[in-house]
Amino acid sequence: MSRTQDLAKVLPPLGQHGAPIGDAARAVLRLVLERPISVSTLIDIDARACPNCGESVDSARSPYCGTECREIAGFVRNVRSGLREGTLQDPDRQLALGQILWRILGGGLPYRNSLITEKDLARLFRKYDGLCVECGAPATTVDHIESRHCNRTGNLRPKCDACAETKPFGAQAVLNRPETQTLLDDLGPRIASEVPLRPCDDAETWDWRAYVAQRKE
Numbered sequence: 001m002s003r004t005q006d007l008a009k010v011l012p013p014l015g016q017h018g019a020p021i022g023d024a025a026r027a028v029l030r031l032v033l034e035r036p037i038s039v040s041t042l043i044d045i046d047a048r049a050c051p052n053c054g055e056s057v058d059s060a061r062s063p064y065c066g067t068e069c070r071e072i073a074g075f076v077r078n079v080r081s082g083l084r085e086g087t088l089q090d091p092d093r094q095l096a097l098g099q100i101l102w103r104i105l106g107g108g109l110p111y112r113n114s115l116i117t118e119k120d121l122a123r124l125f126r127k128y129d130g131l132c133v134e135c136g137a138p139a140t141t142v143d144h145i146e147s148r149h150c151n152r153t154g155n156l157r158p159k160c161d162a163c164a165e166t167k168p169f170g171a172q173a174v175l176n177r178p179e180t181q182t183l184l185d186d187l188g189p190r191i192a193s194e195v196p197l198r199p200c201d202d203a204e205t206w207d208w209r210a211y212v213a214q215r216k217e
């Protein structure tokens, strides 16, 4: 039995109606743990390329082509070390990484949203006259302006359900996107593989400074 299958066994089912939001967040990890891994994604990458996606990059400061690749690579490393060291048995760690995966897949931050107080929500809606900042329809929810940041009201903006990036964990609207399937096809094998499939996939061996330094040679 592989580590990925072992972990999938202890996670709650995905898309279970009425599940507590923390369990729904943990279940998101199933998407990468249960991915069929017949496809090999071993690609030839040298230091002139983004170590996550293989696009050429000439930055002397960051190995990655952008913040999205940096975030994806960090997620892969954290899941791989969590599986190896056993720390991913911790439900809080599962929740944290499940939420990161959901954001990477374009579903926003529903768990963090659930922690916004009623008072802050009411104040925010009042400030924007209760309207969605995108389309002007009545606001029903909020999105984070800067995705890595916190629940300060300055980092939140009201949205209607249609315009909101934030979708419930397991929502078909996110799962059915072609980009979601492409990303999962990439991530599944990278997480399940014994050896790292990309230079940036193992925390022990990844040295981004050395990687960027090679770029100048």
Ligand SMILES: [Zn+2]
Pocket (backbone or CB within 6 Å): 050, 051, 052, 053, 054, 055, 064, 065, 066, 069
């Ligand atoms: Zn990239």
Ligand SMILES: [Zn+2]
Pocket (backbone or CB within 6 Å): 132, 133, 134, 135, 136, 137, 159, 160, 161, 162, 163, 164
């Ligand atoms: Zn709207």
